[in-house]
Amino acid sequence: xxxxxxxxxxxxxxxxxxxxxxxxxxxxxxxxxxxxxxxxxxxxxxxxxxxxxxxxxxxxxxxxxxxxxxxxxxxxxxxxxxxxxxxxxxxxxxxxxxxxxxxxxxxxxxxxxxxxxxxxxxxxxxxxxxxxxxxxxxxxxxxxxxxxxxxxxxxxxxxxxxxxxxxxxxxxxxxxxxxxxxxxxxxxxxxxxxxxxxxxxxxxxxxxxxxxxxxxxxxxxxxxxxxxxxxxxxxxxxxxxxxxxxxxxxxxxxxxxxxxxxxxxxxxxxxxxxxxxxxxxxxxxxxxxxxxxxxxxxxxxxxxxxxxxxxxxxxxxxxxxxxxxxxxxxxxxxxxxxxxxxxxxxxxxxxxxxxxxxxxxxxxxxxxxxxxxxxxxxxxxxxxxxxxxxxxxxxxxxxxxxxxxxxxx
Amino acid sequence: xxxxxxxxxxxxxxxxxxxxxxxxxxxxxxxxxxxxxxxxxxxxxxxxxxxxxxxxxxxxxxxxxxxxxxxxxxxxxxxxxxxxxxxxxxxxxxxxxxxxxxxxxxxxxxxxxxxxxxxxxxxxxxxxxxxxxxxxxxxxxxxxxxxxxxxxxxxxxxxxxxxxxxxxxxxxxxxxxxxxxxxxxxxxxxxxxxxxxxxxxxxxxxxxxxxxxxxxxxxxxxxxxxxxxxxxxxxxxxxxxxxxxxxxxxxxxxxxxxxxxxxxxxxxxxxxxxxx
Ligand SMILES: Cc1ncc(COP(=O)(O)O)c(C=O)c1O
Numbered sequence: 001x002x003x004x005x006x007x008x009x010x011x012x013x014x015x016x017x018x019x020x021x022x023x024x025x026x027x028x029x030x031x032x033x034x035x036x037x038x039x040x041x042x043x044x045x046x047x048x049x050x051x052x053x054x055x056x057x058x059x060x061x062x063x064x065x066x067x068x069x070x071x072x073x074x075x076x077x078x079x080x081x082x083x084x085x086x087x088x089x090x091x092x093x094x095x096x097x098x099x100x101x102x103x104x105x106x107x108x109x110x111x112x113x114x115x116x117x118x119x120x121x122x123x124x125x126x127x128x129x130x131x132x133x134x135x136x137x138x139x140x141x142x143x144x145x146x147x148x149x150x151x152x153x154x155x156x157x158x159x160x161x162x163x164x165x166x167x168x169x170x171x172x173x174x175x176x177x178x179x180x181x182x183x184x185x186x187x188x189x190x191x192x193x194x195x196x197x198x199x200x201x202x203x204x205x206x207x208x209x210x211x212x213x214x215x216x217x218x219x220x221x222x223x224x225x226x227x228x229x230x231x232x233x234x235x236x237x238x239x240x241x242x243x244x245x246x247x248x249x250x251x252x253x254x255x256x257x258x259x260x261x262x263x264x265x266x267x268x269x270x271x272x273x274x275x276x277x278x279x280x281x282x283x284x285x286x287x288x289x290x291x292x293x294x295x296x297x298x299x300x301x302x303x304x305x306x307x308x309x310x311x312x313x314x315x316x317x318x319x320x321x322x323x324x325x326x327x328x329x330x331x332x333x334x335x336x337x338x339x340x341x342x343x344x345x346x347x348x349x350x351x352x353x354x355x356x357x358x359x360x361x362x363x364x365x366x367x368x369x370x371x372x373x374x375x376x377x378x379x380x381x382x383x384x385x386x387x388x389x390x391x392x393x394x395x396x397x398x399x400x401x402x403x404x405x406x407x408x409x
Numbered sequence: 410x411x412x413x414x415x416x417x418x419x420x421x422x423x424x425x426x427x428x429x430x431x432x433x434x435x436x437x438x439x440x441x442x443x444x445x446x447x448x449x450x451x452x453x454x455x456x457x458x459x460x461x462x463x464x465x466x467x468x469x470x471x472x473x474x475x476x477x478x479x480x481x482x483x484x485x486x487x488x489x490x491x492x493x494x495x496x497x498x499x500x501x502x503x504x505x506x507x508x509x510x511x512x513x514x515x516x517x518x519x520x521x522x523x524x525x526x527x528x529x530x531x532x533x534x535x536x537x538x539x540x541x542x543x544x545x546x547x548x549x550x551x552x553x554x555x556x557x558x559x560x561x562x563x564x565x566x567x568x569x570x571x572x573x574x575x576x577x578x579x580x581x582x583x584x585x586x587x588x589x590x591x592x593x594x595x596x597x598x599x600x601x602x603x604x605x606x607x608x609x610x611x612x613x614x615x616x617x618x619x620x621x622x623x624x625x626x627x628x629x630x631x632x633x634x635x636x637x638x639x640x641x642x643x644x645x646x647x648x649x650x651x652x653x654x655x656x657x658x659x660x661x662x663x664x665x666x667x668x669x670x671x672x673x674x675x676x677x678x679x680x681x682x683x684x685x
Contacts, residue, residue, distance in 0.1 A: 029543050035566075194589060
């Protein structure tokens with residue numbers, strides 16, 4: 001007899017996607033026929049791995065002993081005092097090996113690639129964090145690795161380019177478009193089409209064709225699951241608000257997903273406001289875009305009246321993407337998650353505040369989340385709790401920040 | 410009978426395959442691409458594919474990417490592509506026109522409206538690269554309602570088990586993507602094609618066109634012999650790209666040069682000239 005789902009699961013916001021990879025009207029598998037059989041193979045392999053205790057144990061072991069999980073939960077006391085309102089906690093995913101949350105997903109996907117017998121890995125990268133994490137896992141398992149990176153990003157994230165090369169990866173600079181993350185993803189997909197036999201494409205965020213948005217979300221959900229337990233230990237209750245920055249949306253989805261059914265918890269995603277939404281130079285797909293299809297899924301996109309994709313702008317290479325994961329589009333439409341934005345300048349100010357009050361140099365990406373926290377916390381009572389995903393460390397951004405502060409390194 | 414079926418029936422009676430040249434709409438500008446389109450039937454095009462420019466053509470190599478970029482710089486809009494077809498139809502009632510592109514500009518235009526307006530303009534079918542069978546229900550009701558063919562793509566990765574699924578309910582012709590790769594990079598070998606096409610034939614009675622990597626009259630001749638049609642795109646666009654002046658305008662005689670290339674390809678397909 002089939003066991004029927006408990007009533008709670010029927011109302012759960014965590015049951016998506018459908019078997020067509022849909023979250024409401026978003027998601028799907030909009031890829032060329034050449035790739036379709038590969039995408040279906042990844043879906044099948046992941047479905048099997050997901051319920052295989054051996055795979056899960058292997059993943060857990062690697063996350064524990066190599067990535068360094070669980071990451072700590074840190075009460076940012078001096079920052080809290082400075083802001084004068086709600087208590088601010090950081091989920092310290094910047095302490096993962098390779099310096100960001102990207103490692104959680106890369107470890108999951110490379111174990112899957114090995115299980116599928118794939119012998120070559122490709123990836124796209126914006127800030128270079130996903131590229132570094134991928135190159136790292138490839139070094140660990142002895143697999144050749146090619147990383148596509150926009151030419152603009154190669155320049156502004158030079159330390160990460162060097163790290164990838166040291167790790168043995170080939171870094172290919174992509175000059176099409178604005179030379180940022182979108183163009184890198186196009187090029188990675190082109191590589192995949194041309195190397196279908198041996199290659200596994202490790203997508204770095206909750207975007208791309210089904211099953212990637214689901215799979216990357218699952219691998220990143222370890223963030224929210226740990227945080228939930230740690231929060232109960234620290235405060236005996238759940239936070240009132242969770243805040244995370246959004247490029248493609250993987251660190252945010254990883255934090256939010258375990259909280260989706262906890263209706264007392266407000267969830268806030270912070271998009272990159274660039275020079276300001278009103279200037280048109282930003283990367284806020286939900287705030288400033290509309291639904292369309294790019295990179296294999298239906299989602300909110302920055303696009304013109306004729307459906308041509310508009311280049312995003314952000315000081316942070318990791319947020320500089322004109323789309324967003326499809327599950328976020330759905331959560332936006334149903335109103336479960338609030339999406340706001342922070343500008344380049346606000347992020348720069350938050351970057352410095354975090355460094356000076358907590359002794360933590362954040363990546364420019366989570367500095368966007370922090371920028372919003374600095375506005376939100378003072379409006380909340382002192383017994384309220386904000387949990388923010390500090391998803392990456394800022395070493396890679398030192399040169400960018402110095403340039404904006406008018407300093408020479 | 411649709412224009413596409415009628416054309417393939419006529420060619421079958423003549424005992425030869427079809428040449429399907431490709432023109433990127435508005436590359437490098439509206440008038441030049443219109444002149445090229447107009448000249449193609451007389452140069453020997455049996456059917457014509459018009460490319461809809463898109464900022465992110467994921468299945469295309471550098472040659473077609475650059476063509477799309479030129480067209481977008483020239484200010485092309487999706488409705489201008491339909492304008493081209495409308496103008497073409499004033500002079501040519503028989504040569505089938507297939508629009509090839511990516512989904513997002515069509516979504517933005519509105520799928521239903523686009524199908525209606527395309528049919529009215531004289532379009533015969535669509536090839537939408539990023540709309541696989543799994544997602545085709547988005548468009549099929551509207552192509553069917555407007556008498557348009559939704560051309561299916563088959564790739565070397567489409568295995569025998571998947572073939573019937575992809576071809577279920579297909580019409581017009583079948584487009585065989587002859588390589589695993591992007592446009593304008595490499596060509597399939599004769600033995601690859603000889604193995605692949607019978608595999609597809611087992612599942613469909615529709616004509617089969619071979620595209621991706623068909624460049625020369627000899628390759629076009631072979632493709633149209635092994636299958637039923639040869640699609641040539643990058644080789645023609647390369648000629649365009651090689652004949653632009655410093656301002657990105659086509660030099661005098663460029664359209665004629667490309668049409669001469671089409672003529673040579675057509676001779677190949679017809680078993681004439683050096684290629685045969
Ligand atoms: C530290 C960090 N945070 C956030 C992002 C944005 O990605 P996502 O929205 O998928 O978390 C990146 C991407 O490079 C990153 O490096």
